[in-house]
Amino acid sequence: MLSVDRLCAGYAGGIVLHEVSLRVRPGSIQAVVGRNGAGKSTLVHTIAGLVRASSGRIEIGGVHVAGRQPHRIAQSGVGLVPQGRRVFSRLTVAEHLHLAAAPWRAPVSGGEGWTVARTLELLPRLAARLRHRGCELSGGEQQMLAIARALLGQPRVLLLDEPCEGLSPDLAARVRELVNGLAADGLTVLLVEQQLQHAIDVADRVAVLEYGRVVYDRPTAEARVDPAPLAAMLSVAAAPPPPPPNRPAPRLWADTPTSPDPSER
Numbered sequence: 001m002l003s004v005d006r007l008c009a010g011y012a013g014g015i016v017l018h019e020v021s022l023r024v025r026p027g028s029i030q031a032v033v034g035r036n037g038a039g040k041s042t043l044v045h046t047i048a049g050l051v052r053a054s055s056g057r058i059e060i061g062g063v064h065v066a067g068r069q070p071h072r073i074a075q076s077g078v079g080l081v082p083q084g085r086r087v088f089s090r091l092t093v094a095e096h097l098h099l100a101a102a103p104w105r106a107p108v109s110g111g112e113g114w115t116v117a118r119t120l121e122l123l124p125r126l127a128a129r130l131r132h133r134g135c136e137l138s139g140g141e142q143q144m145l146a147i148a149r150a151l152l153g154q155p156r157v158l159l160l161d162e163p164c165e166g167l168s169p170d171l172a173a174r175v176r177e178l179v180n181g182l183a184a185d186g187l188t189v190l191l192v193e194q195q196l197q198h199a200i201d202v203a204d205r206v207a208v209l210e211y212g213r214v215v216y217d218r219p220t221a222e223a224r225v226d227p228a229p230l231a232a233m234l235s236v237a238a239a240p241p242p243p244p245p246n247r248p249a250p251r252l253w254a255d256t257p258t259s260p261d262p263s264e265r
């Protein structure tokens, strides 16, 4: 179970997440949608420990992890598939996989762990590309590699930040199918999606972030019946809410130097 409770986080320029609360059950997919700049990546980065929470709780399987170093949070069972894949252009697929493999780490959720052989069985396209360098892969292959790398860390919670971005409809459908299968195997999945329809297709619940606040969080079954309210929420620009009166200003944190790539923003 991933539980986020009244989470606040941001950067030196200001607070971005305002008391965000979400609960994602094992084996389920929670989609998070929202307009550009709503705070979706900040949310996954904060859960992964790359951005420091200024207040609130993040629990993985009942253990409070907010404030821990990113590698400690990864050891608690959080895997991140970052936006833009972030594969190393000069390393081969095989090198990526062997660097990411953590066979000494027992799978946090128990059961069968992820080995290089098992990830290649799941993602056979990578098996045919083992000697290719990151820069020689297609966008879809890079995405598969980013997912394989996260799985090799033996996660029980998988955070995916716009995994279908820039992929052809076929490949995007393949990625959604893959994510679905991982959740069916018991993984807890938080999926940031730019496209509402993709979120509705794959997720069990969908939450809307607006100016860093959760303004909607319902089962996708409701949106499948009538997606109009959700679509309207994402297409009509709302003014940012005024700050609440008489509340002390939240502490602001700079992005930590542990961010995977300082040129990210």
Ligand SMILES: Nc1ncnc2c1ncn2[C@@H]1O[C@H](COP(=O)(O)OP(=O)(O)OP(=O)(O)O)[C@@H](O)[C@H]1O
Binding pocket: 011, 012, 013, 016, 034, 035, 036, 037, 038, 039, 040, 041, 042, 043, 255, 265
């Ligand atoms: N490293 C950073 N330093 C300072 N501000 C940042 C940083 N990263 C993001 N922000 C700001 O935080 C806010 C939320 O950005 P975030 O990337 O979380 O939004 P998003 O919903 O993921 O957007 P997108 O859909 O465009 O990826 C934006 O105003 C953005 O400019």
